[in-house]
Amino acid sequence: KAGVTQTPRYLIKTRGQQVTLSCSPISGHRSVSWYQQTPGQGLQFLFEYFSETQRNKGNFPGRFSGRQFSNSRSEMNVSTLELGDSALYLCASSLGAFQTISYNEQFFGPGTRLTVL
Amino acid sequence: DAKTTQPNSMESNEEEPVHLPCNHSTISGTDYIHWYRQLPSQGPEYVIHGLTSNVNNRMASLAIAEDRKSSTLILHRATLRDAAVYYCILSAGNQFYFGTGTSLTVIP
Numbered sequence: 001k002a003g004v005t006q007t008p009r010y011l012i013k014t015r016g017q018q019v020t021l022s023c024s025p026i027s028g029h030r031s032v033s034w035y036q037q038t039p040g041q042g043l044q045f046l047f048e049y050f051s052e053t054q055r056n057k058g059n060f061p062g063r064f065s066g067r068q069f070s071n072s073r074s075e076m077n078v079s080t081l082e083l084g085d086s087a088l089y090l091c092a093s094s095l096g097a098f099q100t101i102s103y104n105e106q107f108f109g110p111g112t113r114l115t116v117l
Numbered sequence: 118d119a120k121t122t123q124p125n126s127m128e129s130n131e132e133e134p135v136h137l138p139c140n141h142s143t144i145s146g147t148d149y150i151h152w153y154r155q156l157p158s159q160g161p162e163y164v165i166h167g168l169t170s171n172v173n174n175r176m177a178s179l180a181i182a183e184d185r186k187s188s189t190l191i192l193h194r195a196t197l198r199d200a201a202v203y204y205c206i207l208s209a210g211n212q213f214y215f216g217t218g219t220s221l222t223v224i225p
């Protein structure tokens with residue numbers, strides 16, 4: 001069974017631009033979560049989607065948004081990029097919705113490394 | 118607010134047990150404790166999780182204090198492949214709160 005895939009793996013953008021990252025979950029998984037990882041803040045939860053609905057969101061500004069499609073693939077968008085948005089963006093999928101995450105392990109992708117210049 | 122506190126780094130000799138501690142003094146009754154580990158240049162990998170009782174799986178054991186304010190991840194026999202950053206996480210309020218992680222070095 002194929003794992004979680006994220007595209008692109010590396011991305012360089014300039015301040016003010018916007019970016020869209022893509023995540024394909026493991027087949028059959030309906031929950032997709034997004035995380036930001038930086039050396040200063042560590043791993044932080046961005047949001048979770050289940051059955052095309054955003055169910056939970058972390059403490060990030062509205063510039064960070066996402067969506068999930070009917071095939072469970074998810075995209076994350078960051079508008080008006082800032083230097084501080086440079087990070088590794090990780091996507092994770094699981095069988096169950098986040099409220100049942102305690103019963104389902106999350107499977108993480110390799111991440112997308114975003115650099116904002 | 119930091120929900121979990123972990124030592125920054127630990128060392129262990131190969132084939133010896135490793136006890137990785139985590140403090141979560143603000144834990145509430147419905148918060149689960151999760152452990153994930155991250156190898157260099159990879160996404161985190163699930164290790165184990167629990168609520169109140171101690172848990173065992175093929176990778177590790179999780180010992181949870183009676184008051185649930187702390188827990189310990191136990192790797193029974195450390196191997197070189199266990200060298201990674203180990204994150205203690207609380208799932209609370211429908212969010213995942215990662216700790217800062219413990220970098221485990223395994224000495225051959």
